Every structure is written in C-alpha cells, then in structure tokens.
Amino acid sequence: MTWTWRDSGLLAAGAVGRLVDAQRVKRWYFDRVASGNAGAGGGAAATLLAMARARSPLRDAAGAGGAGAPPAPVEVMKAEERKALLLQQLAGHLKGTTDTWMSIMVASWVLWIDATVMAMIYLGDQLGLYKQMASRGSTWTASRLAKAAGGLQARLVQEWLAQQAAAGLVDFDPKKGTFSLSSACVPLLAEPLSGSFFAPYATLMLACWKRIPTMMDAFRGQCLAPSYDEAGEDLADAMARLHVPEVKFNFIPKVLPLIQDGSLLQRLNSENLLCADVGASGADCTMEMALQFPKATFHAYEVADPALDRARENVKRRGLQNLKIIDAKIHPLGKAISSGQVKQRYDFVMCYDVLHDLAHPEQLIEEVREVLAPGGVWVIVDIASNGEMAENVRNHQKAATYYGISVCVCLPSGLSADGGRGLGTLGFPPEVAEPMFRGNGFSKIRSFQMPSLEKNQVYEVQI
Numbered sequence: 001m002t003w004t005w006r007d008s009g010l011l012a013a014g015a016v017g018r019l020v021d022a023q024r025v026k027r028w029y030f031d032r033v034a035s036g037n038a039g040a041g042g043g044a045a046a047t048l049l050a051m052a053r054a055r056s057p058l059r060d061a062a063g064a065g066g067a068g069a070p071p072a073p074v075e076v077m078k079a080e081e082r083k084a085l086l087l088q089q090l091a092g093h094l095k096g097t098t099d100t101w102m103s104i105m106v107a108s109w110v111l112w113i114d115a116t117v118m119a120m121i122y123l124g125d126q127l128g129l130y131k132q133m134a135s136r137g138s139t140w141t142a143s144r145l146a147k148a149a150g151g152l153q154a155r156l157v158q159e160w161l162a163q164q165a166a167a168g169l170v171d172f173d174p175k176k177g178t179f180s181l182s183s184a185c186v187p188l189l190a191e192p193l194s195g196s197f198f199a200p201y202a203t204l205m206l207a208c209w210k211r212i213p214t215m216m217d218a219f220r221g222q223c224l225a226p227s228y229d230e231a232g233e234d235l236a237d238a239m240a241r242l243h244v245p246e247v248k249f250n251f252i253p254k255v256l257p258l259i260q261d262g263s264l265l266q267r268l269n270s271e272n273l274l275c276a277d278v279g280a281s282g283a284d285c286t287m288e289m290a291l292q293f294p295k296a297t298f299h300a301y302e303v304a305d306p307a308l309d310r311a312r313e314n315v316k317r318r319g320l321q322n323l324k325i326i327d328a329k330i331h332p333l334g335k336a337i338s339s340g341q342v343k344q345r346y347d348f349v350m351c352y353d354v355l356h357d358l359a360h361p362e363q364l365i366e367e368v369r370e371v372l373a374p375g376g377v378w379v380i381v382d383i384a385s386n387g388e389m390a391e392n393v394r395n396h397q398k399a400a401t402y403y404g405i406s407v408c409v410c411l412p413s414g415l416s417a418d419g420g421r422g423l424g425t426l427g428f429p430p431e432v433a434e435p436m437f438r439g440n441g442f443s444k445i446r447s448f449q450m451p452s453l454e455k456n457q458v459y460e461v462q463i
C-alpha cells in the first residue's frame with residue numbers, strides 16, 4: 001500500500017491536535033493484538049503505550065510478525081485501522097526506514113507525547129493518585145481525588161486528570177464530569193505485584209533524565225562516568241519495584257527449580273544454606289529470598305551508598321533475622337573468608353541484573369570463585385542480548401530503550417573506575433559471559449532463557 005503526502009499531512013495535523021483517538025486505538029489494540037500477544041508482564045509496556053498513544057504496541061505487533069490478524073486490504077479498512085497501520089509504519093521509520101520528512105515529523109510528535117505521558121505517570125504513581133483511584137474503584141472528581149490522596153491541590157489534580165483522560169489512561173464521563181481509572185490500566189499503574197506493573201519505568205526514566213547533565217560532562221571527557229553511587233534513590237527505587245515481582249513470580253518459582261536439577265531449591269527449603277546476593281541494591285529482592293527461605297541465611301553485598309541506606313532501612317523495617325547487609329566497599333566479597341567477615345564459604349551466590357554493570361566483571365568472577373563452597377552454585381540473571389551490536393540494532397525488540405538506559409545508567413557504571421570494561425546493558429550475552437567464567441576457574445556453565453523472564457538470560461555456573 002502506498003501513502004500519499006495527503007495521508008501524511010492529515011496524520012500530521014491529527015498528531016498536532018490529538019494524534020489519534022486513543023479509545024479507538026485501545027479497542028483496535030485489544031481486539032487485534034493484546035488478545036493474542038500481550039497480557040503477560042512482558043507486554044505491559046506495549047499495552048500501556050498502546051493505550052496512551054498507540055505507537056509501541058503497533059511496533060511490537062510489527063516486530064512479532066504482525067501478531068493477530070493480518071491487515072485488511074486498504075479499501076476495506078476502517079479509519080482507525082488505517083491510522084493504526086500508519087502508526088505502525090511510522091514506528092518502522094523510527095528504526096531508520098525513512099520515506100518522508102512528514103512521517104518523521106509525526107513520529108517525533110509521538111515520541112514527545114509518549115515522554116509527556118511518562119512524566120505524568122510518574123506524578124500519578126508517586127502521589128498515590130492511581131492507587132487511590134483503583135482502591136476505591138469508583139468515579140472521581142478532581143477535588144475528591146485531591147482530598148483522598150492526602151490533601152493535594154485540586155486544580156493541579158484536575159489538570160493531571162485531563163491529561164490522563166486525553167492520553168486514554170483514565171475514562172472521562174462528560175455528562176457527570178467524573179473520571180475513573182481504566183480497568184485495563186489498574187494492573188499496569190496501581191498494582192505493584194500484578195506482574196505487569198509499569199509505573200516504575202517512569203521512575204527509571206526520571207533517574208535517566210537526572211543523570212543527563214553529568215553524562216554531558218562525561219561525554220566531553222570532563223569527568224569519569226557516574227557510578228550507581230551517584231545515582232540517588234530513584235534508581236534503587238525503580239530497580240526494587242521492577243525486580244521484586246520478577247523474583248517473586250519468576251525467579252523463585254520458575255528459575256530456581258531448574259538449578260542443579262532441583263536440588264538447590266530443595267536445600268534452600270530444608271537446610272541453613274549460606275547465600276550471597278551480590279549487587280543487591282536496596283536488598284528488596286534479597287528480602288524476598290530471605291522471606292521465602294527462612295532456614296537459609298542471606299548476605300546482601302552492595303557498594304552504592306543510596307542503595308545501602310535503603311537496604312539498611314528495609315532490614316530495620318522488616319526485622320529479618322536471616323538477612324545481613326554488607327558494604328562491599330569495606331568488605332569486598334573476595335575477602336569475606338580471609339578477613340573473617342564470613343566463617344564458611346557460600347553455598348549459593350546470586351547476581352540479579354549486575355554483571356553487565358560492573359567496571360571489572362572478571363574481578364567479581366574471581367571473587368565468587370574464591371568464596372563459593374565445593375558443590376555450590378552461582379546463578380546470574382542478566383539482560384538477554386545478541387553477541388553483535390548490528391544484530392541487536394536490527395533484531396532486539398527493545399534495543400532503542402536498552403541502549404538509552406545503557407547510556408544513562410549501565411555503561412557509566414561500567415566505566416566508573418579506571419580501566420572499566422564498560423560492557424553496557426546489552427553487553428553480557430553468552431558469547432561474552434561464558435569465556436569469562438571459563439577463564440576464571442568455572443567449568444560447569446549452563447545458560448538459558450525463560451519465556452516468563454523475556455528480557456533475561458540465566459546462567460548457572462559451578463566450579
């Protein structure tokens with residue numbers, strides 16, 4: 001099918017005004033894409049942005065070979081389907097297949113709108129507005145919501161609600177003048193343990209934006225790239241809220257049973273195993289493990305001060321006896337035994353989303369080799385990627401996002417010490433990881449992916 005300048009012009013006009021009718025696209029999306037393709041945690045972002053402005057799911061649909069029904073011939077397509085298909089093509093333009101200046105312009109508008117929606121999602125999440133709207137389950141006026149959320153300014157809440165309604169996240173009843181959180185948005189924006197909770201991505205975005213000025217200096221060579229130490233609380237908060245559901249609903253029940261043919265899980269349930277969570281951030285995931293396996297003892301190793309503060313606060317609040325926080329700057333893992341910090345070697349070590357962030361990953365691999373007990377196992381969950389950058393750019397569905405996160409967070413961390421390896425978010429695929437493990441004394445290495453942990457690669461590593 002061919003697109004004319006008129007099509008592009010019409011769409012551009014729509015983009016400037018309202019871009020696309022969010023409610024119609026929402027219906028289109030659920031009818032034709034979500035029913036067959038989304039719904040699990042991995043589809044959360046796509047679902048939400050579909051509802052917000054309909055770009056990402058269309059891109060996902062394209063990436064998945066056009067999941068759902070193939071597009072109808074253009075002459076029988078309804079207006080909303082034509083718009084949706086055009087947006088799908090525009091998403092393609094963002095990948096670099098540019099035809100017209102006009103479509104690039106529209107795509108830029110889509111990006112800008114998505115960014116604005118993310119900023120407003122951050123407000124709704126952090127101010128408890130989504131939680132209020134979902135928990136009371138009813139319709140809201142701005143003043144009632146402002147009051148229920150702890151005495152916020154009603155005029156500001158009203159403008160936020162208008163934005164949310166325009167974005168399609170909140171339903172607006174013009175006759176009654178009331179708002180309600182769209183039911184499809186409840187698990188995405190108001191339920192932290194739904195398995196498809198999306199709101200922390202807005203916090204992650206804020207953490208990225210906050211680092212931009214420092215990154216400008218780092219790009220110019222005026223300072224070393226910033227580590228997690230300089231990342232502040234936002235990053236630890238985003239990490240915790242994104243990873244805890246993964247650990248609770250996937251890592252513990254689905255990954256652990258596969259390790260050492262099930263014997264690790266059995267021993268965690270029945271013995272006082274000594275376990276280390278290295279790069280534990282605020283220890284939120286370590287807490288999940290300590291709660292799930294009360295017979296085992298967990299040590300959470302971390303180097304960043306904001307994360308260590310959160311971890312200590314967490315332990316104080318929950319009063320867990322089987323969890324200890326260790327400042328790895330003072331007591332590095334590799335010296336745990338020789339310094340007397342720990343009396344026996346570790347039966348189980350885990351690193352969840354850590355290795356690609358390290359300035360010196362080989363050093364940590366050596367350290368784990370040093371402290372792992374005979375028969376012990378190291379489980380690493382890291383970001384799945386391809387060995388070649390060109391392959392990631394072409395085929396990794398989330399490459400644009402992950403390379404962006406990499407520039408702001410993961411790569412700086414990996415370059416934050418002299419001679420830092422600087423792997424980056426997508427820099428630790430099996431092609432890179434396995435030789436590193438083998439070269440540092442590990443001989444039994446298994447790597448696999450799990451459909452339920454779609455963004456991750458799991459490594460089971462033993463001596």
Ligand SMILES: C[S@@+](CC[C@H](N)C(=O)[O-])C[C@H]1O[C@@H](n2cnc3c(N)ncnc32)[C@H](O)[C@@H]1O
Nearest residue numbers: 228239243279280281301302303304328352353
């Ligand atoms: C992406 S975060 C990991 C989040 C955490 N595992 C979770 O699941 O929420 C990576 C963490 O590794 C930490 N880190 C980096 N180098 C480290 C080291 N040598 N020892 C311990 N932690 C380290 C960083 O400070 C950061 O908090």
